[in-house]
Amino acid sequence: MKYTAHINIMPLKELLDPQGKAVNNSLHNLGLSNIEGVRIGKHVTMQIEAGDSARAEQVATDACKKLLANQVMEAFTLTVTEG
Amino acid sequence: MKYTAHINIMPLKELLDPQGKAVNNSLHNLGLSNIEGVRIGKHVTMQIEAGDSARAEQVATDACKKLLANQVMEAFTLTVTEG
Numbered sequence: 001m002k003y004t005a006h007i008n009i010m011p012l013k014e015l016l017d018p019q020g021k022a023v024n025n026s027l028h029n030l031g032l033s034n035i036e037g038v039r040i041g042k043h044v045t046m047q048i049e050a051g052d053s054a055r056a057e058q059v060a061t062d063a064c065k066k067l068l069a070n071q072v073m074e075a076f077t078l079t080v081t082e083g
Numbered sequence: 084m085k086y087t088a089h090i091n092i093m094p095l096k097e098l099l100d101p102q103g104k105a106v107n108n109s110l111h112n113l114g115l116s117n118i119e120g121v122r123i124g125k126h127v128t129m130q131i132e133a134g135d136s137a138r139a140e141q142v143a144t145d146a147c148k149k150l151l152a153n154q155v156m157e158a159f160t161l162t163v164t165e166g
Contacts, residue, residue: 008126023127023150030149032142034132043091043126044106049117059115066113067106 003048005060007078009069010041044068048080056080086131088143090161092152093124127151131163139163 011017017039024038046063050056057080069076094100100122107121129146133139140163152159 010126010128020127024129026150027146032146032149034142035129035146036132037128037130039128041126041128043093043124044103045093045120045122045124046107046118047120049119059117063110063115063118066115067109 001050001052001082003050003053003056003080003082005044005046005048005056005063005078005080007044007046007060007064007068007076008041009044009064009074009076010039012073012075015073041074042068053080053082084133084135084165086133086136086139086163086165088127088129088131088139088146088161088163090127090129090143090147090151090159091124092127092147092157092159093122095156095158098156124157125151136163136165 020038020040023040024035027035048056048059050059060078060080064076103121103123106123110118131139131142133142143161143163147159
């Protein structure tokens, strides 16, 4: 069965996010001054062929731990949907 | 009132995603061969001070159109939650 994994990989809260800070400032310069705390990470989607959704989630978690996320600096969350 | 916007910015389906393709191959090399169609985009979160959630959504959409997303190559989706 085919599943789609939706993965968010974000810099840890404890760490500065210079890219987010720069975007925050740029948004203020564009007149959007009611925005604060911009943080920028990655969004990854992938199709996984697996027997059930628990197994698909396991594969996606593996992919994050082995390659996608640097767990020293980043945290990941993921959801798996059918199809 | 404070709202949090969760924004996903992904390369358009019609376009090649070389970064996603490279990650796809790397995952296969790591033995995760039941993964296909990896696509990589950005995930952005921000705090927005606004009167109601419709207004907060409007501000986040503005931020995407004016700065965050390149609409020639990327599509964005967003959700707004309280707090």
